[in-house]
Amino acid sequence: MESGDEQDVPESKGKKKRYHRHTPRQIQELEAMFKMCPHPDEKQRMQLSRDLGLEPRQIKFWFQNRRTQMKTQHERADNCALRTENDKIRCENIAMREALRNVMCPTCGSPQSSEDSYFDEQKLRMENSRLKEELDRVATITSKYLGRPITQLPPIQPLSASSLDLTVGGYGNPVFHPSSLDLDLLGLGPPSSAAFPFPAISEMERPMLVELATRSTEELIRLAQADEPLWTRIGRDGREVLNLDAYERIFPRQSQQFRSPETRVETSRDSGDVFMNSLALVDMFMDSGKWMELFPTIVANARTIELVMPGMDGSRSGALILMYGEFLGLSPVVSSRELCFLRYSQQIEQGLWVISDISVHFPRDNLLPSCTKRRLPSGCLIQDMPNGYSKVVWVEHMEVEEKNPIHQLYQDLADSGIAFGAQRWVATLQRICERIACQMGNGNSPRDLGGVIPTAEGKRSMMKLSQRMVSNFCATLGSSTGHRWTAPAGLNDVGVRVTVHKCSDPGQPNGVFLSAATSVWLPLSPQAVFSFFRDERSRVQWDVLSNGKAVQEVTRITNGQHPGNCISLLRAAMNPSYPNESNMLILQESCTDPSGSLVVYASVDLPSVNVAMSGEDPSFIPLLPSGFVVTPTGGLGRGRERRPAPTQVVGHPGRCSPWLFRSW
Structure with a gap:
């Protein structure tokens, strides 16, 4: 956009235009006119041109720049208001956490019982949900006014791990311990914490x-x-x-x-x-x-x-x-x-x-x-x-x-x-x-099964959702993320491991979950094992909850040159015992490379899938993934015979929908 201060002076090639600033009187008159009419028509611009001694195009450019400046000022004010609202919600959240942390029984003065803490926790979650809905409503109204989404809100700073454990009944809280779940026979204990201090680096x-x-x-x-x-x-x-x-x-x-x-x-x-x-x-x-x-x-x-x-x-x-x-x-x-x-x-x-x-x-x-x-x-x-x-x-x-x-x-x-x-x-x-x-990319691969996801934004949103599913699945196998895998009594030789963890983060189902994993040798090549697990036509042979009926692939998104690198949305056969599960789908991502292969899947309800396909943020869609890891052989090593690929099976039996229940 050209400046309103530009003089309409002819210029030769290689010479710069000359500029001058408007006089105080000209600016005063323009500002007065802007307050009355921010969008003057051609007749009004001609009148201002004669009164102020400016070219009509200079008048036009001045008003364009002034409207842009005014829009920027409104945007900053709206952002400040949203920041204030966000800070208010954060302060109220912290205050509620501290109140729950220090709550005492009014009768005996002792710490509140675990049952009362549980209900207070649920109240806190409901209040936080209401506050978030209020913030989303304000942000939606503001984005409609600005004509674009609000992207400049400051992120909410997470609380320390110790404070979080005390307020939501984590494993660091003496009130809540895995022993209360009668799982001592599994040898489960409190998992290791991912938050630990590092000393500051000195100048020396x-x-x-x-x-x-x-x-x-x-x-x-x-x-x-x-x-x-x-x-x-x-x-x-x-x-x-x-x-x-x-x-x-x-x-x-x-x-x-x-x-x-x-x-x-x-x-x-x-x-x-x-x-x-x-x-x-x-x-x-x-x-x-x-x-x-x-x-x-x-x-x-x-x-x-x-x-x-x-x-x-x-x-x-x-x-x-x-x-x-x-x-x-x-x-x-x-x-x-x-x-x-x-x-x-x-x-x-x-x-x-x-x-x-x-x-x-x-x-x-x-x-x-x-x-x-x-x-x-x-x-x-x-x-x-x-x-x-x-x-x-x-x-x-x-x-x-x-x-x-x-x-x-x-x-x-x-x-x-x-x-x-x-x-x-x-x-x-x-x-x-x-x-x-x-x-x-905005286009579709010839191997994609299209016609379901309407836009490129919907495709990217589905890929982000699946990426989070795979990342959560792999992180479950680690130890620093709050999991500690132990062998149940008498099952150590067969490689079975179990862990208990509590999910409270956005994007994960809320509750306490039991995860189980085991490893087996299969007399097949890694490629054959991977193809068997990723093919929806063979799913009925290993998924006991498919009721012996075929699983239909609704859509497919290609992730790379190998046909096995893809994201699939599967519609599972309805279980007569669970008629409410008819709106459940299975999100599955398969990936393979020379180092190994993965097939990871999780059940997703139909409304959540529609949210992702529309291109909206899928960060809050709950996922609880299960899957298989197919690892190639390690070679001969120590004089032992070369054996087929080990396959790692990870499932999440426990508080979950029937599609996610796995008994290994």
């Missing part, structure tokens, strides 16, 4: 951390670019592992002389082309939330502890952060690995980046006696390629000392380094980048 420690990260990056670059004799190929698949003798000669460390005899060294390297440019990848690696979304089947939990050093000139180059991460083995019988590490990003040259990680000690290491681990220089080189692709070279190097024996079904996978190796990271990265590309 920062230079030491920067030096450690720099040396780690230099070593990683050499490891990523070197060939024999530093790297050798083993196995039928030609996996690359470090020649430890050559490595220790090139990179001598004093700590290697004191390595425990029980310490296992895991090394691997892999590379692949990824459908995402280097800048986008680096941005996702340096953001803990985006990093979890990029590796949902590996990273169960992550957080940025502290920014040690910002990037140069506002970029990611030279940025150093202290991070916490929990890495999954996709089975409760394979201990997840919780690490605290430095992550450093550096642009080596145009289009070439390095992301390096190196472990540092943190206080919670002493609380994890089952597994001692240290991540040596690991990470990846990212090289831009034509057509938006990037070549990623990944290096994994870790020292692990398992103090608890690994279940025999997964011992080959762990010993060979496949369970947490570079091949798994690269394969997952390639698959998720394909999924992101499909989610951002």
Whole structure:
């Protein structure tokens, strides 16, 4: 838009236009006219032009700019009002939490009983729901006035984990304990808390951390670019592992002389082309939330502890952060690995980046006696390629000392380094980048089963809903998210694990749930097992609740080049014993890559599906996922015979609808 202060002066090529400011009298007259009529017609603009000595086009542009300025002022005022309303709701919420926390019996002065606490909790939830509906109503009215959705509301800051446990009857509250559920026979105890303190980094420690990260990056670059004799190929698949003798000669460390005899060294390297440019990848690696979304089947939990050093000139180059991460083995019988590490990003040259990680000690290491681990220089080189692709070279190097024996079904996978190796990271990265590309695209794949989802926004909303379902399913297998898997008495040898957890977060059903998982060997190839579980035509053979009737696929969304990477919406046969379940559908996502396969599903009611298909935010649609994890064999290992793929089965029997009940 042109400025209203512009003089209509002819200009020659290469010369700039001349501008002048309106006089106070002109501005005063224009403001007076604006108060009377913000949209003057042509006759009024001509009259103002004669009175003020301005061109008609200058009058037109001044009124356009003034209307834009007025709209911006109204928008700011509306946003301030919404912020005030949001803060009021937050303060009332905190006050109610504190009141519930300190509630006392008026008769005896003792803490309130668990039954009273339960009903107070329900009242609190109802009040919070009412307050949220009131806020949504105000936001809807304001968005209609502005002509666009309100997106500038401040996020509600979560309370501390200790306060939350005390107020909603979590496991940290002595009033509520798993023993009250008569589950002591399962050996269940309070799960570990995901919230734990980290000491602040002092100014004296920062230079030491920067030096450690720099040396780690230099070593990683050499490891990523070197060939024999530093790297050798083993196995039928030609996996690359470090020649430890050559490595220790090139990179001598004093700590290697004191390595425990029980310490296992895991090394691997892999590379692949990824459908995402280097800048986008680096941005996702340096953001803990985006990093979890990029590796949902590996990273169960992550957080940025502290920014040690910002990037140069506002970029990611030279940025150093202290991070916490929990890495999954996709089975409760394979201990997840919780690490605290430095992550450093550096642009080596145009289009070439390095992301390096190196472990540092943190206080919670002493609380994890089952597994001692240290991540040596690991990470990846990212090289831009034509057509938006990037070549990623990944290096994994870790020292692990398992103090608890690994279940025999997964011992080959762990010993060979496949369970947490570079091949798994690269394969997952390639698959998720394909999924992101499909989610951002507006068109449909020829393999899609269309005609049900009306818009591209509805497709993206369904993909977000399914992404959350898969992330929740994988996070359930971790330990830092509030789950502690234990073996029931007499069932330890068969690999059955159970856990009890309480759901109170938005997007999860409210209540206490029992989850069960087991692992079995199947005399079939991983591809055959995956195809069997993802095919809706074979569902009646393993889903005992399908009543022997076929399951119909209503719609399908493609997630990548492999036909097995897709999201399906299934209509299950109605159970005569549950006539109210006729409006229930099954949301299922299947995904596969060389590192393994998943089939995850959850029941969703028809109104919730319609909300997602219309393109609205699916964050509050409750999901309780179950599913299967198909893992390829770990190779020969220790002289044992090569066996078929282990299949991990995870179900949620307990407080759930009949479609989610599983008895393994």
